[in-house]
Amino acid sequence: MNELLRWLDTLLDATMPHLVAAPILVPMLTAALMLLLGENRRRTKAALTVVSGLIGLLVALALLRWVNAVDTGTGAGSIGVYLPGNWRAPFGIVLVADRLSTLMVALTGVVAFAVSIYSTSRWDRAGVHFHPLLQLQLMGLNGAFLTGDLFNLFVFFEVMLAASYGLLLHGSGRLRVQAGLHYIAINLAASSMFLIGAALLYGVTGTLNMADLGIRIARLDAADRGLVHAAAAILATAFFAKAGAWPLNFWLVPAYSAAVSPVSAVFALLTKLGIYTVLRLWTVLFAPDTGESAQFGQEILLAVGLSTLFVSALGITGTQRLSHLAGYSVLISAGTLMTAIGLGQPAIWAGALYYLLSSTLAASAFFLLIDMIERWRNAGASIAPHENAGNAPFLSEDLTAIDNVNLDDEQQALYGRAIPAGIAFLGLAFVMCTLLLAGLPPFSGFVGKFGMLSALLDAPHIPPAHWSFLALLLLSGFLTLLALSRAGIRHFWTQPMSSMPALRAMEVLPVAALLAASVALTIEAGPVMQHASATAQGLFTPKAYRDAVLGARQVPNPVRREVGP
Amino acid sequence: MEIVLALGIGVLTGSGVYLLLRPRTFQVIMGLTLISYGVNLFIFSMGRLRIDSEPVLVPGIAATLANTADPMPQALVLTAIVIGFAMTALFLVVMIALRGLAGTDHVDGNQDTEQGSVPRRKGVSE
DSSP states (O other): OHHHHHHHHHHHHHHTTGGGGHHHHHHHHHHHHHHHSOTTOHHHHHHHHHHHHHHHHHHHHHHHHHHHSOOOSSSTTSOEEEOTTSOOTTTSOOEEEOHHHHHHHHHHHHHHHHHHHHHTTTGGGSSSOHHHHHHHHHHHHHHHHHBOBHHHHHHHHHHHHHHHHHHHTTTOOHHHHHHHHHHHHHHHHHHHHHHHHHHHHHHHHSOOBHHHHHHHHHTOOHHHHHHHHHHHHHHHHHHHHHHTOTTSOTTHHHHHHHSOHHHHHHHHHHHHHHHHHHHHHHHHHTOTTSGGGTTTTHHHHHHHHHHHHHHHHHHHHTOOOHHHHHHHHHHHHHHHHHHHHHTOOHHHHHHHHHHHHHHHHHHHHHHHHHHHHHHHHTTTOSSGGGGSTTOOTTOOTTSOOOTTTTBOTTSOBOOSOOOOHHHHHHHHHHHHHHHHHHTOTTSHHHHHHHHHHHHHHOSSSOOHHHHHHHHHHHHHHHHHHHHHHHHHIIIIISSOOOSOOOOOHHHHHHHHHHHHHHHHHHHTHHHHHHHHHHHHHHHHSTHHHHHHHHHOOOOOOSOOOOSOO | OHHHHHHHHHHHHHHHHHHHTSSBHHHHHHHHHHHHHHHHHHHHHTTOOOSSOBSSOOTTSOOSTTTBOOHHHHHHHHHHHHHHHHHHHHHHHHHHHHHHHHSSOBTTSOGGGGGTOOOOSSOOOO
C-alpha cells in the first residue's frame, strides 16, 4: 500500500500538471489503437481495455492524492490546472482538476473498468466497435468533468453523446433503434439549447471560461442581468434533460432498459454528468458573492428536484421489469441529488456527494446483475422477453404468477435446500443492491442519506423545503425497498428453479468489485466524507477555484532557437 | 438588419420546433435541421452585427473589437455546424433503420399511436 502511494507521488512529481490531461488522452489513444485492429482481434482489444482501465484508475487515484495532499507550496494540495494550448485562461481552454472533478473522474474510472471487463464475457460481440465506443464515451465523460471552459464542455458533451448513441444501438434490434431515435432527438434538441445558452452568455459577458464568467457576472449591470439569467435558464433546461429531471425524463427509462446491460451500467454515469454540470455551473456562475445573481434559480432547482424525486418514486412502484426498476432508481438518485444541490448548503452537498458515489456504484452493479438474473430466468434467451415491452418476464399476461410456482421439477415444495453458489451470489448481490438503492443500513446508501438528513435537521429553524425533502427522501427509499423486494420475491422465490445459473468469472467479478467498492465506501466513510466536505466547501466559496484557473501561467518556450547559423 | 436577422432566427426555430413535434421521422429530422440553422445564426449574431469591420487584424488598424469583427463566435459556430451536421447524419441512419425494422415512419414505430389511441402494450413484435 505504501509502495503504491510512494509510486503515485513519484508519478505526480514527474508529470504534474500534464497528468490532468491524461484521463482524456488515455481513452482517446486506446480507442484510436483499437480502431486499427480488426473485429476478430477480440482478445487484443479486451487486453487493451483492461490496460487502459488500469492506467485510468491509477491516474484518477494520483489526481485524488494530489488535490487532497497537504499544501506545502510545491503545487500539491492545490487545484491542478493544465493549459492544453499553453494560452492562459480566459483566452485558452483550460483543464481543471479540483476535488469535485477528480472525484467524478475516479468514479467514472471504477465503473467503466468494471463494465469493460463485464462486456468481454459476451456483450462486446453483439455488434461492432463496442470497446472503442466505450473508450470514447469515457473520454467524453472525463473531458466534461475536467474542462473549465463552457464551450469545451459542449464539445465533450457531444463526444460523450456521439459515443452513447453508438452504444445504445449496440446489439441493434427494433426496440433499441426505436429508443435510440427518441434518445438522439431529445439530446439533439438539448444540445441546441446548450448552444443557445452558451452563446448568449458569451454575448453578454464576453468570456466562456467558467471561473471568469463568475467574476464577470458579479460585475454586470442590472440591465444585462436579465439576459444572463435567461441564458442560465436555457442552459439549465439542457442539463435537466440530460440529468433526467422531471418533466424532461420520459426518454430515460425506455432508453436505459433497451440498451444492453453493460451500456446501461455506463449510462448510469451520464445522468450524473448532468448533475455534475448543474452543480459546477450553478456554484461557479451564481456563487454567493455574485451580487443580485447569487444562487439564481434556487427555487426552480428545488421544485424540479422534488418533483423528479416524487414522480420517479411513484414510477418505481409501477413496474415489474428489473431493467425498468433500475432506470427508475437512477431517476430517484437524480432527483435526490438535484434537490440536495438546490438546498444550497455545503453540509448537505457533502452528504449528497457521498450519496452520488454510492448510488452510481449501486445502479451500475444493479444493471449488470439484472443481465445475469434475466438470462438465468429466461433460460439463456436474454433478449427475447424484452421485445414485448411492458410485460414482466415469465409472468402470465395479467401479471399473476404461474401455477405451482413454489414447487420444483418433481413437484416437491422448495424448503430447506442447499443453495447453489451461483444463485446464492445472484440473490445476495440483489439484496445488497436493494439495500444500497433504498438507503438502508449497513451499507453506504444509508450513510449518504444519513449524511444529508442530519445536515437537513441541523438548523434551529427548519424551512418547509427541508421538511418536504426529508419526507420525499424517506418515501422514495421506502417505495424503492417495496418495489425491489417485490421483484426479488418474484424472481428468486416464486419460480421453480429449472436450471442453475451459468455464470462466468468475467461476469461475477465486476459486479462483486462494484459492490465491494460500496462496502469499502462504507468502511472508509470517514475519509470519503472528509473529501466530500472539503469538496462542498470549495464549491461554496469558489475563490480558490477562480484564483487557480485565472492564475495559471503559460510554460515558457523551452528552446529559444537562434536565428541564422 | 437586427430585425431581419431576429425574424429569420425566430422563423427558423419556430418552424423547427413545430416540425420536431410532428409524428413522422422525416419531419423530425427537418425540424432538428432548421433548429440547428437558427441556433447557428444566433451564435453568429452574438458577435454583434456590424458592416465593414475587418475580419482579420490589419496593420495600421488598432486591434480592438471596435475595429474588427469578433472572431470567437465564428470559431464557435464552425464547431457547432460540424457537430450538428454529423449528428444529423447519424440521426438519418437511425431513422432509416427504424423505418426498415418497424415498417412505418412514425416516430414510435407504431401507426396506431397516431390517432390518439392507447398504444398496444404488446403484439407489435413480428
